[in-house]
Amino acid sequence: MKKKRKHIKRETLISYLMIAPEMILMLIFIFIPIVYAFYISLYDWNALGTKTFVGIANYLRMIKDSTFKNSLVVTGKYAVIYVLAVYVLSLAAAVFVNSIKGNKRQQMCRIAIYLPNTVSTIVAATLWTFLFNSRNGYINKILEELGIGRQLFLGSRTQALICVAIVGIWIVFGYNMIIFLSALKDVPSEYYEAAKIDGANAVQRFFRITLPSIKGTTIFVLITSLVASFQAFDQVRVMTSGGPGKTTQVTVYYIFELAFEQYRFGYASTIAVTLSLIIMLVTVIQMKLLKFK
Template sequence: MVLPEIIGLLVFLFIPILYAVYISAFDWDVLSEKTFVGFQNYQNMLKDEMFFRSIWITLRYSIIYVVLVFVLSLIMAVFVQSLRNKYLQQTARIAIYLPNTISTIVAATVWIFLFEARNGYLNRWLTAVGIGRQDFLGSTSQALICVVVVGVWLVVGYDMIIFLSALKDVPESYYEAARLDGANCIQQFFKITFPLIKDTSVFIAITTIIGSFQVFDQIRVMTNGGPGGSTTVTVFYIYQLAFEKYQFGYASTIAVTLSILIMFVTLFQLKLYKIDD
């Protein structure tokens, strides 16, 4: 009974990993036969400015995204938890969660509409307030932030729900004791709540970071890597190399490197938070 799943995992997950490492040792485009080049692709990668640029863009995306998602979802969870009225709590939870039911593609679509340079809502408001028009997706310095905003908007509700269920597990009596000792809200949060939901925080930090390294969908739709390559994150670069330029060998080289990088970051974090599983 276990066999179908095992075969599935073998064919569609395990063999592909080995295959990816194998392909990365070849010079291979669709037209010519593949030729074995050993570590040549890896050496080329180290000289490829576009590759390092994509890693740098991914890191920048990752840092902004992770900080925003973590802080906002935690604040929202604390806010929803603090609502006394059950009905209000329910409504707020649904309102904050709702974006997560939407696909990245549709979300990106609506936000393009909002960000539109000429007649978009945001620019209309900004001119009304006197800040003036922004280029948003057309600007090399703002496009990445716009892409981050969409990612955050989509995922915050999801992490808020996870934080919320962790907050509900903190016994009310702890807070009562703290209040008797005269601790204020902020002290209560940092001395009681935060230490008690540490496992959940670690889980969210790790999954958010892993997710941020794999961003693709909204970039493809919103900027297609541009303007001027300013949103070409590594996964997008891999996609371009493989499925637009047909350099399958070199694209695999970067894919393998990226996965090693992700694994390294994850292990480093587990060490950092001192979790032995």
């Protein structure tokens, strides 16, 4: 019994040592900054002078801030476009690649679809900015060849947010495709064979076998995509700077403007803390709706 207890204690110690580096990094780069951001949110501070304690004044100001409310609406629109598109495209790509016969062909398709994920958001945003250029952009030239008129794209109040979302979708859907593909390969082939014998067509097999079998992966992709959508910043900064008319001013970009352009670090921290709470709340609701277990 003593040897067994020593063995268990040793394994437990090894387990803690294995996760210790990651926990330390999370403490330094996640938990401590969150606590410090909440602390700063209670002050009026421009990062240079002395801090002036204002209590919950910043939070009361935030409630009346129409720009903040607009940024939440914009972020919500972006999240809907981004999450739905990433989910549908990545799952469709995974089903398509999984249906390809031959390992070499599958591998080439996986590489081609995953390749955009290796490009940094800044580079991708710069590339797509040229493509969406209203005067000399290649997309407008293609539209002209097809007999469709030129589009304003990034200069349009209705099209700009969609254009910004396309960049994020283009980068990440290949990564999620790999995740879905791994889940699809774990679905036993016997299920599909039995369904074929029972006369189920491809659509029925997809909705009755494939989707229920990859529920855990679906929840993971939806939650991570939702969190990523609330953190969108790089492509907004490069492509539109929040314009035109604040139609692409997501909340993270508004925080950036407050902190690094207006030097209102206290108020920026207030919105950052609030956004973190909103993300947590929305994630919990999403998990409940999807019946996460």
